[in-house]
Amino acid sequence: MAKKLNELVSLDAPAREAGCSRPLFGLDSQALSARMGEIGEPSWRSIQFVQAMYQEYVTELSEITTLPKSLRQRLVDQGWQIGRPVIGQAFRSTDHTERYLIELTGSAPRSETVETVWMPEGDGAEAGDEPGADQPEEVGCPGFRFWDPGKQETQSTGVAPSLPVRSAGKVGKPDPKSWSRATVCVSSQVGCAVNCQFCLTAKLGLQRNLTAGEIAGQVVAVLDRHQVRVGRDRVNLVFMGMGEPFLNYDSFMAAVRLLVREVGLSPLRMTVSTSGIVPGIQRFAQEPPDLRPKLAISLNAPNDRIRAEVMPINRKWPILTIIEAVRRVPLRPRERITFEYVLLGGVTDLPQHAREMARLVRRTGLPAKVNLIAWNPGPDFHYATPKPESVERFQRILVGEGIPAFIRQPRGRDIFAACGQLKRTV
Numbered sequence: 001m002a003k004k005l006n007e008l009v010s011l012d013a014p015a016r017e018a019g020c021s022r023p024l025f026g027l028d029s030q031a032l033s034a035r036m037g038e039i040g041e042p043s044w045r046s047i048q049f050v051q052a053m054y055q056e057y058v059t060e061l062s063e064i065t066t067l068p069k070s071l072r073q074r075l076v077d078q079g080w081q082i083g084r085p086v087i088g089q090a091f092r093s094t095d096h097t098e099r100y101l102i103e104l105t106g107s108a109p110r111s112e113t114v115e116t117v118w119m120p121e122g123d124g125a126e127a128g129d130e131p132g133a134d135q136p137e138e139v140g141c142p143g144f145r146f147w148d149p150g151k152q153e154t155q156s157t158g159v160a161p162s163l164p165v166r167s168a169g170k171v172g173k174p175d176p177k178s179w180s181r182a183t184v185c186v187s188s189q190v191g192c193a194v195n196c197q198f199c200l201t202a203k204l205g206l207q208r209n210l211t212a213g214e215i216a217g218q219v220v221a222v223l224d225r226h227q228v229r230v231g232r233d234r235v236n237l238v239f240m241g242m243g244e245p246f247l248n249y250d251s252f253m254a255a256v257r258l259l260v261r262e263v264g265l266s267p268l269r270m271t272v273s274t275s276g277i278v279p280g281i282q283r284f285a286q287e288p289p290d291l292r293p294k295l296a297i298s299l300n301a302p303n304d305r306i307r308a309e310v311m312p313i314n315r316k317w318p319i320l321t322i323i324e325a326v327r328r329v330p331l332r333p334r335e336r337i338t339f340e341y342v343l344l345g346g347v348t349d350l351p352q353h354a355r356e357m358a359r360l361v362r363r364t365g366l367p368a369k370v371n372l373i374a375w376n377p378g379p380d381f382h383y384a385t386p387k388p389e390s391v392e393r394f395q396r397i398l399v400g401e402g403i404p405a406f407i408r409q410p411r412g413r414d415i416f417a418a419c420g421q422l423k424r425t426v
Contacts, residue, residue, distance in 0.1 A: 023083025023105075024061075024075075025053055025220075026213020028258055039078075041071065054262040057224035059084055081105075085217035087225060088113055096120050096175065097412030099422075102187075102218050104210075114187045114210065115242055115422040116218040118226065120179035122236060123411045124371075174226055181234035184222050187422070188215055188252050189243025194275045196300075197310045198344060200378045200416070200423040201242045210243070212254035219259060230264045237265065239272040239293065242422050246272075246280025253287065260291055267293050268332075273340060274298065278317045281325040289332050296338035296371070297322060301348050302356035310344065323364050336404075337368045342420065343391055344375050345384035354397035361403050369404040376410055376418035 027035065032046035048066045052058040059082055061072045088103035097120070101113040191204035219237060222228075228235055237259070239245045245252040252272070259265045270293035274280060284295065299319070301307035307314040326337055339361065343349040361368055374391050375383055386394075391407060398405035410418050 025084040091415040093412040099417035117185040119183045122183040187241030188245040199420040209248040215255035216258040237270040246277035276322040285329040345386040349386040358401035
């Protein structure tokens with residue numbers, strides 16, 4: 001285990017070579033200007049590429065009609081392509097969450113995929129981020145439905161049924177727009193090396209890092225599918241999918257810059273979650289506020305003993321070491337640090353854990369909130385989803401001790417799209 005943890009110190013293991021294709025998607029305006037200069041074209045051509053790829057969602061060079069046909073053909077002859085990741089398969093939940101297998105078009109083999117999730121109306125993760133929202137409007141637990149892989153029917157508690165993924169199936173076009181806001185959950189790696197004991201993605205191990213274009217391309221592919229109007233529709237991004245963003249730091253932040261500068265999304269509507277990679281948090285603290293997402297720490301336990309059992313990464317960077325690094329992140333006005341807390345039945349959901357968590361948050365001295373996540377089930381785990389009354393009790397204890405605490409709704413459990421369930425299930 002010590003050897004594995006030492007390997008995590010490297011923040012930017014190189015991404016695998018992407019075959020012989022030369023993708024343009026992922027290059028910012030400056031890099032595109034340089035490419036145009038190399039082939040004898042004026043630098044302002046980059047504006048045409050940015051508008052086509054990042055704002056009009058064009059996926060083929062032949063479709064960029066603002067470029068001369070001769071230039072388009074010359075780029076094709078030289079091996080260039082737009083190379084944006086595409087949605088290979090889509091699965092729709094009974095609650096209208098969609099999970100996508102995103103094909104990494106520049107990769108070899110072509111069939112390599114990563115997962116992205118679309119949640120109309122979000123899952124409550126953004127609760128408490130609005131000015132003045134110091135406490136949840138309503139303290140209480142949403143209904144949960146428990147999945148028993150040996151049964152097709154389970155007791156209803158007020159939400160859509162959680163059935164095995166095969167019951168949901170693949171889907172074609174999205175539903176007509178009926179959402180007022182949405183959240184896109186984005187992956188940063190194929191698999192993950194952190195090995196959280198309650199997460200399905202950990203079972204894949206780390207296969208490779210994603211490039212900036214592959215990270216940003218997930219977002220643009222989903223925006224394209226749902227015809228999102230950037231600047232008008234309210235869409236949040238959470239970098240909480242497959243992988244640990246701070247173990248692919250350079251590509252992750254390059255993707256953020258693309259999404260802010262070229263696509264036009266606001267960093268105030270982005271949140272990155274880390275398991276506590278301290279060197280990455282230290283780098284993150286140096287990022288300019290106009291390009292930096294909000295920060296969430298995946299804590300998941302109230303003390304080092306329990307956290308080391310469920311998250312082995314804690315043996316390298318314990319809780320107080322992580323908190324010390326987080327204190328160095330300069331926060332914007334009214335900005336909070338989010339502590340994500342997965343409730344494991346009988347392991348991290350007891351009243352004494354809630355009281356200990358409240359003391360820990362107060363000791364940080366940080367403007368903070370806690371997002372509570374009832375563990376989402378999966379095969380071959382010995383953990384249990386907490387009872388709804390346990391989740392509600394945990395929240396009430398935190399709120400009673402002055403800690404803003406919000407419950408994240410389980411979204412897409414029936415298609416393995418919920419937090420901790422991403423494993424490219426088909």
